[in-house]
Amino acid sequence: MSGQDIEIESDDGNFSAYLALPASGSGPGVLVLQEIFGVNASMRAITDWLAGEGFTALCPDLFWRIEPGIQITDKTEAELNRAFELFGLFNQDTGLQDIRTSLSALRALDACSGKAGAIGYCLGGLLAYRTACHTDSDASVGYYGVSIEDRLAEAAGISAPLMLHIAGADQFVPAAAQARLHDGLGSNPLVTLHDYPGKEHAFARPDGLHYAADSANLANQRTLDFLHRHLD
Numbered sequence: 699m700s701g702q703d704i705e706i707e708s709d710d711g712n713f714s715a716y717l718a719l720p721a722s723g724s725g726p727g728v729l730v731l732q733e734i735f736g737v738n739a740s741m742r743a744i745t746d747w748l749a750g751e752g753f754t755a756l757c758p759d760l761f762w763r764i765e766p767g768i769q770i771t772d773k774t775e776a777e778l779n780r781a782f783e784l785f786g787l788f789n790q791d792t793g794l795q796d797i798r799t800s801l802s803a804l805r806a807l808d809a810c811s812g813k814a815g816a817i818g819y820c821l822g823g824l825l826a827y828r829t830a831c832h833t834d835s836d837a838s839v840g841y842y843g844v845s846i847e848d849r850l851a852e853a854a855g856i857s858a859p860l861m862l863h864i865a866g867a868d869q870f871v872p873a874a875a876q877a878r879l880h881d882g883l884g885s886n887p888l889v890t891l892h893d894y895p896g897k898e899h900a901f902a903r904p905d906g907l908h909y910a911a912d913s914a915n916l917a918n919q920r921t922l923d924f925l926h927r928h929l930d
Contacts, residue, residue, distance in 0.1 A: 718749035731818030736768030
C-alpha cells in the first residue's frame with residue numbers, strides 16, 4: 699500500500715502531509731504524529747499500516763515551520779544530532795495549532811467517514827496526549843511519549859478516550875516520571891495506561907535498535923482495538 703503527499707492550508711502557510719487510504723476508499727480518520735525524525739519512512743509505514751487496517755490516515759509535517767520536508771533516521775550521529783536539534787527548536791504551541799488544522803483537514807476529506815483521532819510516537823506521543831487535552835480528537839493514542847509527566851495539569855481538558863503505552867525501561871521517561879504518570883492519570887476514566895516492563899524507548903519501531911516484536915504487536919493490537927472501538 700502506498701499513499702501520497704498532499705498539501706494542507708493554514709493561516710500561516712501551507713504544509714505537506716502524507717495521506718494513505720484504506721482499500722475501501724474511506725474510513726475513520728487517524729492523524730499520525732511524528733517522532734523527532736520528521737515524516738520519514740517509519741512514519742509513512744505506520745500511516746500505510748493504519749490504512750491497511752481500514753483507517754484514512756494522515757501524517758502532517760509538524761516541523762515545516764523549522765524546515766519543510768525533514769526525513770531523517772536514527773542511524774547516524776549526524777542525523778541524531780539534527781533530530782534533537784529539531785526537537786529543541788520545535789514550538790509545541792504552534793505544533794498543536796497545526797494538529798488542529800490537520801485534524802480539520804482530515805475530517806473534511808471525502809475519504810474520512812466521520813470521526814477522527816490521533817496516534818503519536820516519542821515527541822508525537824507527547825503531542826497525542828496534548829491533542830487529547832486541547833483538541834476535539836475523538837480518541838488519541840500515545841506511544842512512549844516524553845515529558846508528559848510535566849504537563850499533567852493539562853489532563854483536565856481530556857474529554858475523549860486516551861491510551862498511553864509506557865516503556866518500562868525508557869531512557870527518556872525514568873521510573874519516577876512513570877510513577878507520576880500513573881498517579882496523575884491512572885484514576886481518570888477516560889485514560890488507559892499500558893506498561894511494558896523492561897522495554898526501551900521506541901520498542902514499537904520495526905527498524906529501531908530497541909524493537910521488541912512481542913510488545914510491539916501487543917501494543918499495536920491494543921491500539922487497533924481502541925481506535926476501532928471509538929472511531930468506527
